[in-house]
Amino acid sequence: MADVIHLNHHLLHVLNRFNIHLGFGDKTVETICNEHDIHLDFFLDIVNTFHDASYFPLQHLQKFKAGMLINYLQKTHAYYLNVKLPEIASYIERLNNDESILDAHKKLLADFFADYQHELIVHINKEEQRVYPYIKKLEKVLQNDSASREEMEELSNYSIHEYEAEHDDVEAKLFDLKNIIIKYLPPPKDSRLLNVILHELFELELDLNNHGHIEDLILVPIVDKMEAALRSQLTQFGQ
Amino acid sequence: MNNRVCILLLEPSFLVREGIKTLLSQIGQAFRIEEVDTVIDDLDKLLSRVKPEIAMINPALLAKKTIFNRDTDQQSNVIFIGLMHDEVSTNTIAKFDFCIHINDEKAEMNKVVEQAYRRLSDLDTDTESNNLSEREISILKLVALGNTNNEIAEKLFISVHTVMTHRKNITRKLGIKTVSGLTVYAILNKLIKVEELGGSANFVR
Incomplete structure (x- = not known):
């Protein structure tokens, strides 16, 4: 496991979401996964998609339960909401101490970030309150042999693809925020704090991209399959 | 810049087209070329089909009624190089970003094409x-x-x-x-x- 972090230290956040913390000693990935009761293939796929955006986790797809993924995705949400966003906001607030930046510019930056943060939170809430519950219910109904026809019909009114997209504007805002700082904000006397803010924004972007990647490449195909199974069960009911 | 530049070549003469292609391939910038050898009534239509970054055009192949004013959406983003065979009015020349006369020296033609490429990459990285x-x-x-x-x-x-x-x-x-x-x-x-x-x-x- 130590080798994994030597290879890509960005993965530390990912490990934390699995409740794995530093001090691995020489334990292998497999040993640590067993200790934490983590599905090894699932762990490897998550880590691999994070490390290499072109990695496509095809082989193990069928083995994963949607609930497992949602659990992970919710932990990343919690990380954004409770750790990353407040951290960046506090850095931006600290810009107020820098008198070489115009007050109007500090306010512009703070407002823009607040605006971005608001949009990201709205997006996260939508997933937490509508998308994930839908997927969990779908999984439950499919596992339950005695699920009623009404339950199934109600579920079949929805499709995961209605929830997709919409990431666009949130992503674009983050992109803009980075460019405003990199290209257009007049340079302050000491740019260390802005460097830190930029670094954090890049990290957040990397993490968000991976989050979206996991949704698109792993979660959506699993849900697609469940939706197909639901439809075929309903047709059997019909006959 | 995209690795491969798309070039529209509007020119009736086979020999001239082959010559232009040789010239382009010697410059060493990867390109994709679309050749047209007939008179064009609707330049915008052709441009929206081919979507070239550079259009090399022999003005003799533009029909009288063709709109070529650089104002339309299709025309505003393309770099136009005129391929001149005979004397052309300054009015026509003014519509092109660059002009090549087919009797020009090779070095002269190279220079024009390289300038066009440079303009293209400027467009791409224009950030100020x-x-x-x-x-x-x-x-x-x-x-x-x-x-x-x-x-x-x-x-x-x-x-x-x-x-x-x-x-x-x-x-x-x-x-x-x-x-x-x-x-x-x-x-x-x-x-x-x-x-x-x-x-x-x-x-x-």
Whole structure:
């Protein structure tokens, strides 16, 4: 496991979401996964998609339960909401101490970030309150042999693809925020704090991209399959 | 820049077309070429089909009724190189970014094509605010002040489609995609004043 972090230290956040913390000693990935009761293939796929955006986790797809993924995705949400966003906001607030930046510019930056943060939170809430519950219910109904026809019909009114997209504007805002700082904000006397803010924004972007990647490449195909199974069960009911 | 430049070659003579292709391949920039050897009535239609970055055109193949004024959306983003066989009016020459006469020396032709490529990569990496055209700046201001594409089109007496093309170019040049991002840019560059926004309600979209 130590080798994994030597290879890509960005993965530390990912490990934390699995409740794995530093001090691995020489334990292998497999040993640590067993200790934490983590599905090894699932762990490897998550880590691999994070490390290499072109990695496509095809082989193990069928083995994963949607609930497992949602659990992970919710932990990343919690990380954004409770750790990353407040951290960046506090850095931006600290810009107020820098008198070489115009007050109007500090306010512009703070407002823009607040605006971005608001949009990201709205997006996260939508997933937490509508998308994930839908997927969990779908999984439950499919596992339950005695699920009623009404339950199934109600579920079949929805499709995961209605929830997709919409990431666009949130992503674009983050992109803009980075460019405003990199290209257009007049340079302050000491740019260390802005460097830190930029670094954090890049990290957040990397993490968000991976989050979206996991949704698109792993979660959506699993849900697609469940939706197909639901439809075929309903047709059997019909006959 | 995309690795492969798309070039439209409008020229009736087989030999000239082959010569041009040889010239291009010696320059060493990867390209894809679309050859047309017939008279063109509707240049915009051809451009929207081929979507070239550079169009090398023998003006003899443009029919009289062809609109070639560089104002349409299809024509505004293409670099035009005239392929001249005979004497042409200065009026015609003025419409081209560059001109090659088929009797020119090889070195001269090379120079023109290389300039065209350089212009192309400038377009691609154009990021300084002063590289926004007057028109783009006026559109940027209106966007920042919260106008929709429709409203901008009405105010400037241009089509919505043209507004969208300008907005695409603004985004490409500035590296800023969202309306609120463009608003921040406009304020930072003193194109608009914060007071003009009418409260922060406009900013948070």
